Amino acid sequence: MFESVMRRILLGLGGSPAAGRLARRYGFRLGAGRFVAGRTISEAVSVVRRLNKAGKLATLDHLGEFVTTPKEAAESAEMCLQTLDAIKEAGLQANLSLKLTSLGLDIDGGHALGHMRRIVSHAAAAGQFVRIDMEDYAHCAQTLELYRELRREYDNVGVAIQAYLRRSMDDVRALGKLQANLRLVKGAYKESESVAFPHKADVDEQFIALIRLHLTQGYAAIATHDKAIVDTALAYIHDRLIPKERYEFQMLYGIGEELQNVLVRQGHRVRIYVPFGEDWFGYFMRRLAERPANVWFVLKNLRRARGSR
Numbered sequence: 097m098f099e100s101v102m103r104r105i106l107l108g109l110g111g112s113p114a115a116g117r118l119a120r121r122y123g124f125r126l127g128a129g130r131f132v133a134g135r136t137i138s139e140a141v142s143v144v145r146r147l148n149k150a151g152k153l154a155t156l157d158h159l160g161e162f163v164t165t166p167k168e169a170a171e172s173a174e175m176c177l178q179t180l181d182a183i184k185e186a187g188l189q190a191n192l193s194l195k196l197t198s199l200g201l202d203i204d205g206g207h208a209l210g211h212m213r214r215i216v217s218h219a220a221a222a223g224q225f226v227r228i229d230m231e232d233y234a235h236c237a238q239t240l241e242l243y244r245e246l247r248r249e250y251d252n253v254g255v256a257i258q259a260y261l262r263r264s265m266d267d268v269r270a271l272g273k274l275q276a277n278l279r280l281v282k283g284a285y286k287e288s289e290s291v292a293f294p295h296k297a298d299v300d301e302q303f304i305a306l307i308r309l310h311l312t313q314g315y316a317a318i319a320t321h322d323k324a325i326v327d328t329a330l331a332y333i334h335d336r337l338i339p340k341e342r343y344e345f346q347m348l349y350g351i352g353e354e355l356q357n358v359l360v361r362q363g364h365r366v367r368i369y370v371p372f373g374e375d376w377f378g379y380f381m382r383r384l385a386e387r388p389a390n391v392w393f394v395l396k397n398l399r400r401a402r403g404s405r
């Protein structure tokens with residue numbers, strides 16, 4: 097009960113521009129550095145170099161979401177292109193993740209599609225891959241529609257699917273026909289019971305079903321830190337002799353490092369989601385909401401920051 101109230105408060109704060117502005121004043125002193133690789137591309141590149149050395153792949157995300165003006169959307173698109181170039185120049189084993197609302201999905205779908213075509217074709221020319229994150233339910237149908245449009249034109253684009261959504265089984269079945277490259281996740285936003293399973297047991301059950309289905313029909317990026325889910329997926333991969341080229345495991349920067357290392361040692365492909373940039377507040381709040389115990393760690397940082405003033 098306490099956890100679910102806390103989760104709602106944190107997710108609510110994450111969507112509040114005023115709280116975001118306030119947090120930026122405190123900066124990384126709140127502890128965002130545990131989950132966010134830095135403010136600049138060069139800081140993120142250093143983190144990815146270190147991950148690559150440890151045998152891990154990465155996906156870089158320039159943080160930003162829910163932009164409302166064409167100028168902001170164009171700036172985000174430019175940052176995506178610069179990130180792809182930085183990956184290429186540094187010779188990193190990494191691809192790009194992005195959010196369609198950062199490219200103007202809320203202005204109109206055509207706006208975001210135009211930016212996406214530019215980004216995905218820029219990536220294709222350098223043999224790079226682009227993953228569309230899945231945001232809140234209000235953007236889900238539009239995101240999948242736009243993904244389908246892009247998939248008709250490009251091979252180097254994938255999307256994320258959230259296991260907590262009731263619709264996801266139908267979506268994954270349909271996307272299987274497109275040989276889609278899907279990142280499967282539990283889901284991180286505040287959603288109503290009419291569209292999302294409220295209980296963890298139901299989310300986990302659908303998550304496993306989606307992983308099994310997609311492992312047999314397309315490329316599956318299994319994105320979780322939940323060891324029980326990882327073990328269930330591994331058992332299925334083993335039983336069905338799913339080749340290593342058909343799946344990867346993904347985890348977030350700063351979470352589950354031990355499990356990442358075990359999977360690398362076992363020879364599985366492991367990719368770490370590495371977010372960077374100034375607009376870190378919404379992302380940070382979602383990480384706190386997943387594990388309200390993390391709030392104590394923020395409070396400790398705040399006390400320290402106050403003490404050092």
Ligand code: FDA
Nearest residue numbers: 229230256281282283284319320321346347348369383386
């Ligand atoms: P679960 O929440 O059950 O956690 C399992 C264990 O992992 C916990 O017991 C704890 O040990 C550890 N853990 C999990 N979260 C933690 C945290 N914040 N801090 C410390 N420990 C933590 N969501 C979405 O809606 N759209 C998207 O596009 C993506 N993209 C994405 C990419 C990648 C690579 C990952 C790994 C995740 C996402 N997510 C996402 C987030 C996802 O939906 C989900 O919220 C988190 O992965 C947490 O769920 P778990 O599957 O880890 O399980």
